[in-house]
Amino acid sequence: GLQEVDGDYYVGRLSHIPTWYFDGTVGYIAVYNRELSDQEWGSVYSAIRDEMATRAVVVPSTFVPPNEVLPITDGLVAAYDFQPGPSQSILYDLSGNKHHGTISGGTTWVEEGLQFDGVSGSVNLGDLGSLGEGYTILAAVKLNADTDQTIINRVGSTTPSTDSGGFDLWKTTGANAWTLWQFDGVGPGYAKATYDEARINEWQVLCARCDGSALSLGHNGRSASLTKSPASVATIKEHTGDYYIGRYAHLPIRYVNGTIAYIAVYNRALSASDVETVYNAIYDTITPRGIEITSHNLIDPMVVIAFDDGYTSDYTNAYRLGAPRNIPTTSYINTGGVGHTGRLTWDQIREMRAAGYGIECHTHDHINLAESTEEVIRSDLQAVNAAFVGAGLATPEHIAYPGGAIDDDAINIVSDYRATGRYVWTGPEVVGWWQQDVSWYRLRTQTLHAQSPEDVATIKAQIDSAIEHKYVLFLYTHKILETPGSGECHVDYFEEILDYIATKRDAGLIDPVTIDGLYRAMQGIRTHPATGPMTLHGEATRATYNKTVDYV
Structure with missing residues (x-):
């Protein structure tokens, strides 16, 4: 207890000796004869803050009531908005669970949040309890270096073994690489990891998630990466002790060099839609501090169906089956083959293009762009443009790389002629x-080589994934035939897939578009087929958020 003494209370000096005079300004003091709860602290703090505001004094906002912190509170263990409270050395938990953290070392309060020096700054959160049934962690961070840096963790060892336990969300050495590492006690590795890519020196809201059987790592509203696969875990093997932000829990290493603006910890695996909801709440909380997040607003799901080389089946089967279902496709053609046996004719191409189907570039002579000289590439693409103009068509704006062969030098040349470039089977960029x-010249695609019920099931699952996780799915093949060969699609299975897409589209879940339709939508305009001469229909997309768009 407090050993009291009789006499007067003083403000600004010691009460019994005229010394230790305060050098500064006091704006408000309140004294209670009991301990206040966290919620009472918040109410009093807000009242004092409002009073000081009438005197033109700005006091940082803090202590949001727990039921207003985040829209989803089921399973919420802790929520930190990284704003200073009454004590500058405490990171306050706004969840109501009182998991306040102790700040130490090289840290500085800045407008965006808490800045860590990469040398000694960290936060000890104490024991947040068990996450052994699954967890979801969202962390708004901006790091300054491509080095090993731990965002939040509780591990007892860096050497995987049967006794090792815990998890670690960290920035991995390597360009824009992030890792979620979880011990599961299953050899020979005893730990599993999943990955994501997000740029440093930019704000990102990471999402680390474990549902007890799989690990996933995403960012900016996503529960999983668009380009990396989740990792399977047999169990979640926990470690006991304190959780740490900004360094390893068991060793004073891997310090964060950057700023953290928000961390939320749940003791369950949130759904994809729940993650998006919590992310949007965090976004709304941190952006008034001057924080900008480049990739924001998950896209409305779309699917681009494409065919390479310009075979006749693009017209006789793809167009024949797609048009009645109002599903446009994109044909990337080799103009050097137009009119040859088994290839599209210019009359067919003009009819398809007039109907809103995409007719784009696959080079003139199907050249290997990665192995061709600049002179050869330019000559080939100029030949494509001349062929289109000669057929009375505008030059194409998009290209699919023959054989998927491309390199940085070739992309630099291609970009003088085309607005986008699509890989074959792979590619690093997914629009989400x-x-x-968007890295428009590195678009990823999946195959549409459906030749069995199992192939169809796989493609339907990819469509469902695009819907659930909100991204653009590219599907490509070469021919649509009754007797398909390698790299081709059976006509019956193609029709089944079209029906599946049409059903999902009619339910408002996904939009089938051409590559040009996607490109325009990302610029802010979703175009629709013309209904008459000089009549163009379009609508603004959510890509226009916070910017203006010129539409001619």
């Missing part, structure tokens, strides 16, 4: 946000 800075 309306405000995404």
Whole structure:
């Protein structure tokens, strides 16, 4: 207890000796003869803050009532908005669970949140309890270096073994690479990891998730990466002790060099839609501090169906089956083959293009772009443009790389002629946000080589994944035939897939578009087929968020 003494209370000096005079300004003091609860602290703090505001004094906002912290509170263990409270050395938990953290070392309060020096700054959160049944962690961070840096963890060892336990969400050494590492006690590795890619020196809201059987790591509203696969875990093997932000829990290493603005910890695996909801709440909380997130607003799901080389079946089967279902496709053609046996004719191409189907570039002579000289590439693409103009068509704006062969030098040349470039079978870039800075010349695609019920099931699952996780799915093949060969699609299975897409589209779940339709939508305009001469229909997309768009 407190050993009291009789006499007067003083403000600004010691009560019994005229010394230790305060050098500064006091704006408000309140004294209670009992301990206040966290919620009472918040109410009093807000009242004092409002009073000081009438005197033109700005006091940082803090202590949001727990039921207003985040829209989803089921399973919420802790929520930190990284704003200073009454004590500058405490990171306050706004969840109501009182998991306040102790700040130590090289840290500085800044407008965006808490800045860590990469040398000694960290936060000890104490024991947040068990996450052994699954967890979801969202963390808003901006790091300054591509080095090993732990965001939040509780591990007891860096050497995987049967006794090792815990998890670690960290920035991995390597360009824009992030890792979620979880011990599961199952050899020979005794730990599993999943990955994601997100740029440093930019704000990202990471999402680390474990449902007891799989690990996933996403960012900016996503529960899983668009480009990396989740990892399977047999169990979640826990470690006991304190959780740490900004360094390893068991060793003073891997310090964060950057700023953290928000962390939320749940003791269950949130659904994809729940993750998006919590992310949006965090976004609304941190952006008034001047924080900008480049990739924001998950895209409305779309699917681009494409065919390479310009075979006749693009017209006789793809167009024949797609048009009645109002599902446009994109044909990437080799103009050097137009009119040859088994290839599209210019009359067919003009009819398809007039109907809103995409007719784009696959080079003139199917050249290997990665192995061709600049002179050869430019000559080939100029030949494509001349062929289109000669057929009375505008030059194509998009290309699919023959054989998927491309390199940085070739992309630099291609970009003088085309607006986008698509890989074959692979590619690093998936379009997933309306405000995404898309690497348009590195578009990823999946195969549409459906030749069995199992192939159809796989493609339907990919469509469902695009819907659930909100991204653009590219599907490509070469021919649509009754007797398909390697790299081709059976006509009956193609029709089944079209029906599946049409059903999902009619339910408002996914939008089938051409590559040009996607490209325009990302610029802010979703175009629709013309209904008459000089009549163009379009609508604004969510890509116009916070910007203006010129539409000619």
